[in-house]
Amino acid sequence: MAQTEVHTLRAGDGPVVAPTATVSVCYMGVDGRDGKVFDSSYQRGAAVDFPLDGVVPGFQKAIAGQKVGSTVGVAMSSADGYPDGEPxxxxQKGDSLVFAIKILSASS
Structure with missing residues (x-):
């Protein structure tokens, strides 16, 4: 896939997430090449907190501008994920990634 696509699956009613916010999310990541789940906060049973300016570009594109409480689907190009792969x-190098992300909270 050439370009990252973001779809709001369910809109939340919280504040809009700033591009530099620290967010708390639950997510599941699937490798677009083989359909395998490679990471899931649901499987670990805990939300994940991180600053949006410290993650892969596709994650920032997916979350920034959304409202807290939203569930977002993102299909990210390799360039916005791990262009050199993440063994x-x-x-693998060139793999697109698909994430389902629930935005639980955000703080600036």
């Missing part, structure tokens, strides 16, 4: 996660 520990089984992601």
């Amino acid at each position: 520990r996660a089984g992601i």
Whole structure:
């Protein structure tokens, strides 16, 4: 896939998430090449907190501008994910990634 696509699956009613916010999310990531789940906060049973300016570009594109409480689907190009791959996660160079992300909270 050439370009990252973001779809709001369910719109939340919280504040809009700033591009530099620190967010708390639950998510599941699937490798677009083979359909395997390579990461899931649901499987670990805990939300994940991180600053949006410290993650892969596709994650920032998916979350920034959305409202807290939203569930977002993102299909990210390799360039917005791991362009050189991420061997520990089984992601090969050029793989697109698909995430379902629920935005639980955000703080600036």
